[in-house]
Amino acid sequence: MPEKKLIEVRNSYALPEDVLDAVKEAMNEDVEELVSLFKVLADPTRLRILKALEVRSLCVCVLVETADHKHSALSYHLKLLKEAELVDSRRERSFQIYELTEFGSMLLKSIGKHFEKS
Numbered sequence: 001m002p003e004k005k006l007i008e009v010r011n012s013y014a015l016p017e018d019v020l021d022a023v024k025e026a027m028n029e030d031v032e033e034l035v036s037l038f039k040v041l042a043d044p045t046r047l048r049i050l051k052a053l054e055v056r057s058l059c060v061c062v063l064v065e066t067a068d069h070k071h072s073a074l075s076y077h078l079k080l081l082k083e084a085e086l087v088d089s090r091r092e093r094s095f096q097i098y099e100l101t102e103f104g105s106m107l108l109k110s111i112g113k114h115f116e117k118s
Contacts, residue, residue, distance in 0.1 A: 023063065040084040044079050045069065053087060054108055057099035 004016040015023075040046060048067065052058060063074050078098055081087040086104035089096050100108070 037084055040080050043077070045073075046081055049074070049077055049081060049098075050059070050086060050104060050108055052101045053098060054105070057097050059092075059095040061095070066082050 013034045038070065045067070047065060052063060052066070060071055060074050060078065063069075064071050067074065069077075078087060078089070081104075082089065085101055086100050086107065089100050091097070
């Protein structure tokens with residue numbers, strides 16, 4: 001196995017050159033999509049909507065009934081959650097039914113597991 005060239009970063013802290021290159025690449029990645037997702041998740045109302053949809057697919061009318069928000073405010077939050085691909089919707093008769101996407105469900109389960117350990 002060929003010996004890797006070590007690059008001295010500071011004083012006696014050294015990394016293989018390929019590791020340093022990978023770190024530089026990671027530090028220069030475009031993270032705007034991830035930042036947008038975290039902004040969506042940073043709102044307590046949106047997190048509560050996600051938790052409610054984890055119980056079951058719901059129409060906005062149920063969310064209005066159970067939350068202290070107007071229909072228009074909840075619709076706005078649901079729009080942002082849809083744009084982040086955390087929820088999706090379908091039409092059932094005269095109702096718009098919202099549900100978690102596979103990504104939204106996976107994300108909530110993953111976050112939940114983290115806090116169960118704490």
